Amino acid sequence: MKNPFNEKLSIQERLQEQYMTCRKKGYKYVGIYIITSPQLVIIDPELIKSVLSKDFSHFMDRGMYHNENDPLSMHLFSLDASKWKKLRPKLTPTFTSGKMKMMFNMVVTCGRQLGTSMEEICVKGPVDIKHTLECYTMDVIGSCAFGIDCNSFTDPFSDFCKYSKKIFQLSRIKRLRALIINIFPYLGKTLRVKLMPRDVTEFFLNIVTHSVKHRRENGIVRNDFLQVLMERVDNNKDTDSISFSEMVAQVYVFFIAGFETSSATMSFCLMELCLNPEVQEKLREEVNLILNKHNGTITYESLKEMTYMNAVINETLRKYPPVPVLNRRCIQDYHLHNSDIIIRKGIKITIPLIALHNDPEYFPNPEKFDPNRFSVENKHLITPFTYMPFGDGPRACIGIRFGIMQTKIGLVTLLSDYKFSLSENMKIPIKFNLHSVTAAVEGGVWLNATKI
Numbered sequence: 001m002k003n004p005f006n007e008k009l010s011i012q013e014r015l016q017e018q019y020m021t022c023r024k025k026g027y028k029y030v031g032i033y034i035i036t037s038p039q040l041v042i043i044d045p046e047l048i049k050s051v052l053s054k055d056f057s058h059f060m061d062r063g064m065y066h067n068e069n070d071p072l073s074m075h076l077f078s079l080d081a082s083k084w085k086k087l088r089p090k091l092t093p094t095f096t097s098g099k100m101k102m103m104f105n106m107v108v109t110c111g112r113q114l115g116t117s118m119e120e121i122c123v124k125g126p127v128d129i130k131h132t133l134e135c136y137t138m139d140v141i142g143s144c145a146f147g148i149d150c151n152s153f154t155d156p157f158s159d160f161c162k163y164s165k166k167i168f169q170l171s172r173i174k175r176l177r178a179l180i181i182n183i184f185p186y187l188g189k190t191l192r193v194k195l196m197p198r199d200v201t202e203f204f205l206n207i208v209t210h211s212v213k214h215r216r217e218n219g220i221v222r223n224d225f226l227q228v229l230m231e232r233v234d235n236n237k238d239t240d241s242i243s244f245s246e247m248v249a250q251v252y253v254f255f256i257a258g259f260e261t262s263s264a265t266m267s268f269c270l271m272e273l274c275l276n277p278e279v280q281e282k283l284r285e286e287v288n289l290i291l292n293k294h295n296g297t298i299t300y301e302s303l304k305e306m307t308y309m310n311a312v313i314n315e316t317l318r319k320y321p322p323v324p325v326l327n328r329r330c331i332q333d334y335h336l337h338n339s340d341i342i343i344r345k346g347i348k349i350t351i352p353l354i355a356l357h358n359d360p361e362y363f364p365n366p367e368k369f370d371p372n373r374f375s376v377e378n379k380h381l382i383t384p385f386t387y388m389p390f391g392d393g394p395r396a397c398i399g400i401r402f403g404i405m406q407t408k409i410g411l412v413t414l415l416s417d418y419k420f421s422l423s424e425n426m427k428i429p430i431k432f433n434l435h436s437v438t439a440a441v442e443g444g445v446w447l448n449a450t451k452i
C-alpha cells in the first residue's frame with residue numbers, strides 16, 4: 001500500500017485500483033502489506049464464497065481492534081469468534097420480521113417529522129440532503145435503540161448530534177491511532193489504548209443506564225431494541241442472558257451502524273434519481289399508486305408491494321455500498337482451493353466490495369444507474385458473491401431488515417411529496433470523501449426539493 005500517512009485516494013478509489021491491478025493480471029487474489037501487516041485481498045467470487053460462507057469456521061473474526069477496558073468497543077461488529085459465536089444468536093431475535101412490525105410505527109412517526117421539517121428546509125434554498133436524512137435516521141435509531149426523542153430537526157445541537165458527529169469525524173490523529181492499533185493490536189491492548197474518547201463512552205453509558213432505570217421504575221414497556229436487550233439482561237439465569245455492559249455496547253453499535261448506512265443509502269439514491277429523472281418519475285408513480293391502495297398511509301404491507309423501490313435501492317447499494325469493503329481474519333490455517341497457498345492463522349482478508357459491484361464483467365456498463373438489473377426477470381443473472389451490500393454468510397449484517405425498512409420509509413415520505421433536482425452546488429462526477437469511514441460524497445449531496 002502507498003504511504004497511509006499521506007493518502008491521496010479515498011478508500012473506494014484505493015480498493016478499485018488494487019482490484020484492477022489484480023484483474024488485469026488475471027489474479028484471483030493478491031497479497032498486500034499495510035505497513036508491516038500482511039493482508040490477502042481476494043477478488044474471485046468462488047474464493048470469496050469459501051471465506052464468507054463455505055469455510056466460514058476458518059474466518060469467523062473480522063480482525064477489528066477491541067479492548068475490554070473500552071466497553072463500547074465490545075460490540076458484535078468487532079468481537080472475535082469465541083465471544084461473537086455466543087452473542088450473535090442472542091441478538092438475532094431482535095431483528096425478526098415480527099420485531100420489525102412492532103417498531104414500524106415508531107419509524108413512520110420519525111418519517112412524518114422528516115416530511116414536516118422538509119417543508120421548512122426546502123424553501124430556504126438547496127438542501128444538504130445527507131444532513132437532513134441523518135437527522136431522520138438519528139431520530140429513528142434514537143427512538144428504537146434508546147427510547148429517546150432526539151429531536152434532531154429542532155435541536156441540531158443536541159448531545160446525540162454532537163456525539164454521533166464525534167464518532168464519525170475522524171481527525172488525522174484519530175485515524176493514525178486507529179491504523180497503528182489495528183496493525184499492532186497487542187500493543188494497543190497492553191497499553192490499554194481506547195478508540196473511543198472518554199466523553200463519548202460516558203454519554204452512551206449514561207443514556208442507557210438512565211433509560212433502563214426510568215423504564216424499570218415506571219413499569220414502561222416499549223416495542224424497541226432496548227426493551228428486547230433489557231429482557232436478555234433481566235433473564236440472568238438463562239443461557240440467553242447478556243451483561244449490562246454487553247447491552248450498552250450493542251445499543252451503541254445499533255446506533256452507529258443504523259444511522260450512517262441508511263442515511264448514506266437514501267442520499268445516494270436521491271442523487272441518482274436527480275441524474276435519472278425518468279427513474280424518479282417511475283418510482284414516484286409506483287409509490288403513489290400503492291399508497292392510494294392503502295388509503296394514503298404507509299403500512300408494512302404497502303412497502304412490501306413496492307417492487308420497483310426494491311430494485312432502485314438495490315441498484316443504489318450496488319453503485320455506492322455504504323460499507324465499501326468486507327473484512328475477515330483467518331483463525332485456523334487454511335489451504336486456499338486450487339492453489340498452493342496456505343493462509344496462516346492471523347492473516348487478515350480484504351474483500352473489495354465496491355470494486356466487485358462496479359466490475360463491468362458482472363455489471364455491464366457499471367456507471368449506468370439501472371434498477372432493471374434487479375428486476376424479478378433479471379436478478380437471477382447476477383453472479384453469486386459479486387453483489388453483497390450487507391455482506392454474506394453467518395457474519396452478514398444483522399440489521400438488514402431494519403436498514404431497508406427505515407430507508408424505504410424515508411424515501412416514500414420524500415418522493416410522495418417532493419420533486420428533486422440537482423443543485424448547482426453539486427459537483428458531478430462526485431468525489432468520495434477521503435476521511436470518511438463509510439461512503440460519503442466530498443462536499444455533501446446538495447439537492448433542490450420542490451413540494452408537489
Ligand code: HEM
Pocket residue numbers: 076077078088253254255257258259261262265321322323326327388389390391392393394395396397398399400402403404407
Ligand atoms: C443500508 C443499511 C445497512 C448496510 C448497507 C449495512 C451493511 C453492513 C455490512 C456490509 C456489514 C458487514 C457484513 C460482513 O462482514 O459480511 C454489516 C454488519 C453489521 N451491521 Fe449493518 N448495514 C446496514 C444497516 C444496519 C442496521 C440498521 C443495523 C442495526 C440496527 C446494523 C447492524 C450491523 C451489525 C451489528 C453488524 C455486525 C454483524 C456481525 O458481525 O455479526 N446494520 N452491515
